[in-house]
Amino acid sequence: MERNKYRRVWSLDSVFQSNSNQFINHIQELERSLDKMDGHLAATSISSKEDADYLLNLLKEIDSLKLKLSQASSFITCLLAQSPADQVASVLQGRVAKLKSKYGITLTKFQAIVANISLDIWLDAVELDELKDFQFILAEWREEGATALTSNEKAILSNLSVDGYHAWGQLYQTLMGKLEIEIQLEGKPQKYSIGQALNLRAHSNEEIRKVAHEKLEHKWSEQKESFAKVLNHIAGFRLQLYNFEGTDDVLEEPLRKNRMKKETLEAMWSVVSKNKNAFAQYLNRKASMMGDEKLQFYNFWAPVETKVKEIQYEDAIDLVKDAFRIFGNQLEAFVTTAIEEQWIEAENRSKKSAAAFCAGFPMSEESRIFMTYDGTMKGILTLAHELGHAFHNTAMNGVAGLNRQYPLCIAETASFFAEMIVLDAAIEAAVTKSEKITLLDEKLKRSVMNFMNIHSRFLFEQNFYEERKKGLVSAQRLNELMQEAISDGYRDSLDNVSVHTWLWTPHFYITDAPFYNFPYTFGYLLTYRLYEKAKEIGADFENTYIQLLRDSGKMSMEDLMLKHLNEDITTEAFWEKAMKLCVQDAELFLELTALEIV
Template identity: 50%
Template sequence: MEDTKYQEVWDLDKLFPGGSESHQLLEHIKELKIKINKLHRKVSNFQPPHNVADSIKVAELMEYIGTLRIHLSQANSFIICLLAQNPKERKATSLQSEIGHIGASFESLVHKTQKILQSIEGKFWKELLDSNLLSNYKFILNEWRKQGEYQLNENEEKLVSDLMIDGYHSWGQFYNALISELKVHVSINGTINELSVGQAIKLRSHSDVEVRKESHEALEKTWEEKEDLFSRILNHIAGFRLQVYKNKGIENVLKEPLIDNRIEEDTLDAMWGAVNKHKKTFTDYLDKKAEMLGETKLNAYNFWAPITENKQQIDYKKAVDFVIKHLSEFGPELENFTLNAFEKGWVESENRSNKSAVAFCAGFPLIEESRIFMTYGGSINDVLTLTHELGHAYHNYAMKDVDGLNRHYPMSLAETASTFSEMIVLDAAIEKTTSNEEKIFLLDEKLKRSVMNFMNIYSRFLFEQNFYQERKQGFVTPSRLNTLMKEAINEAYNGSLGNASAYSWVWTPHYYITKSPFYNFPYTFGYLFSLCIYAKAKEKGKEFEREYLALLRDSGRMSTENLVMKYLEEDITSELFWEKGLRLCIKDVKEFIRLTENT
């Protein structure tokens, strides 16, 4: 491994050679249009089954929809990668619009199918699902039938679908393009540096407090200059969504994200109840960190500050070797998978200014590969981001033999494998170090993640709840958005964070995701759920990898409550389940405070 040099620019040519000008890509999109037309005929001719023998027609339709979803995902992921590496590429932007139209047609036909299934009489429905041909689709069919209750009629669904492409999803795309193009001017050692948003945000973990503060203030100034534009984008996204919900008879804005995450509201309430019950411990951590930095209250721009004098910059090769070494200790499949990801050029990590600020993992199910995108800057946080996205890719790997419909797992479980991988690498580093200073440094990094999940994510959840409530009454002004954000942060952090960014609603990209609102609580869910899985893995050793892969493989074909009951034999509607994970984090806080008592 010593002689290995890892490339920092990914290989996209294996997917579609030639980028946005790829002949194979254009042919793929052409084939997608043909397949969509074929699906349109299939759905138009599809009639509600009248006897169990008709189950073969349902199975054939489900299989075709699943196959088409995989082909659509392949093209969509590629376009996302092209725009991430170069947000200004016009051809890719045009192709994204084209794929968006195809995707909207696909979703419209799925909704029409759901509506047909919803019309089937209840008693016969059970008989139909008991047939052998539909056993593999039983969960998804029940889910679709339930979703069919909230579908509009065919003409209304088509109208909404058409409006979504250029009037709804395009707002989210516009947000991503705008963020990617913004430049932030930060003074470092007396020199003004023009940085991308991603590069400026990365300075929050800089060793020099003045650099952290300068970056924070420069970012706030940038957001203030663009607040009107960003508030319009956010209001338009929310306004459209609320109008669609109103037409569908949905009053609770949480209904869709709960369905998407396949969890009950009791589960969400239990999770937040447990988090809030034990929040005092994490304010103790923040107060201790403030004391160590000579502050009465921890300033937000110092939250990611390295707590010791450890100014180590980890070069990319060392980072990759570090990740491979520690992930290999979990199991042979994860080790081989990780080696393959780096050897085959799946990772884009180069630190340059003309790329997207957002790290992600994109799956390519047709060739059973993934691509990972990030900007590597040399910090431990970058190492963990890399590990996090590798976890997403491993989840994709676990689903490689699953059919197209059953590999679609919810957001809450999407964060499970990523967070689990982070824990393996970070805990291994903590356990192996013999230096108290380094242990404090690593514990601090770990506890930052606990605070992010228990406090920051909760502030996002509170903000989004309150924002949607006010948006129902009309346009929410930038100043009011700032107030809502400040109030949410103050409540979530128990008043223990100073100079928090009132513009968090601008630079948090999850608020602008048009697929579904509340892309926040799944992170906390995944974090705590991963802790429970991690505890079991440490107990069982490498033999647990098979169970873990089976859990990931099943993540697309059962409710979250049933999945946890099957593999962990736990009831997640009870606060007791969530407190098990919280206790592990509380233990970390106590150890951190013990080690820093005389610091």
């Protein structure tokens, strides 16, 4: 394989030219557009059927503002990920945060106008051909606009959130991005970013995994008081917001944002809880294979085969492309575009952000993928995961900006689906039993992450918020809550766990998305149902899948699955079908490794 065949560093120039005023101009234009929109809204009242056309024009302006703001927000995210210490980008991030707040206020005012339309005019307006495509989101806005808070009160809260809420999330990213640890490898001390150090969890050498774990735990222990303050303030602001809105149910917002019924969430978690034994047995078997009674936390990501050859980045890209080709031509063509247009930042270097992500640029119909590629199968699957997100963005091309706001749970479906395609293709191509066990282990790690790890995060967040309602929660208590949640989530099948998981899990600090945990489990299990149907239908399924993605921003999850799968996801029966396939993976691993135990 030709080395350096594919660039590992992205280019952002097609979005905004570097070293130019293009981005500044974009921000200034957005500021002016928001001011202009405020003027329009102040003079607006929909009081007759003839005003429906004006409503459509306002909606188009809101749509345009949303696209421009998403473009700016993604660009800043990328700048700070590639260089967390970029002071210029940090200042610009502040301006974008204020614009997001201002857009939120503008949207609140528009929602109030929609909420105040009389029922007879409303029923006529939403039946207009031009507005039919926006019926779902308009209904959402009408409902939100009718809540107890006035638009003025919501505007005040939105302004406060810039410095009193979102700023804490930004501080977390800045603090985490600057942290480094030093590890001695091959007799030489080397500095690692947190992202690089976390990647060492998949190193083939157990001693290196253990040292990395211990160094990280020491770093977390040093930093825990600072990060406990950040987490407490994020949660405190959120709880105050809920009080203003007249609710104390911390799941109300995440369920609403995921357009999901509580019955769906409860059915999913019930099925997960009933089927954990198979995955606990897998973890116990892996511990036995490594000579331990219980699996060490730092060995979870370890390959079962100790002599693992590093997978070059070029080979990783080709493996992903070949797997996607089996699924469909459009997915393969998309990967080619992502590579040729330099959408991927994968270089393994220090002083870059830790978390992998995909950023969408809806105005220019592009995406950017950020990760630190480390030469492992885990790295390949992270690449596939983020490409799945980016494919979802591409599938949305041509869809109105307001209808691109799909929930996190369906976003995670697209990413896990891409992982599944790559992983299953690799398992199918495996020649030896050892290769098959190794790849099956990678697959089961994902099941454990979604059924045990994510469940532990969900349990932790639930319990933390209940305690936060009574006052500040100490760093020591956060450790205890995390320990309890991990013990419950993993059925006590891990030893030497990281009680600081609350500190280094970025999802707890995302201010736009509380409870960013259950969407992963939803997406993962749904992927199994989709993948099963894909194998049944064949190549024709790609178009069905793309249509599901295109509809994902304008339907509830229940209606989306009823339309495209003809299934009811509020029932445990739906989730059992998917879980059955996951359990079969665990049973196969146990069967294949039965003779490996001495």
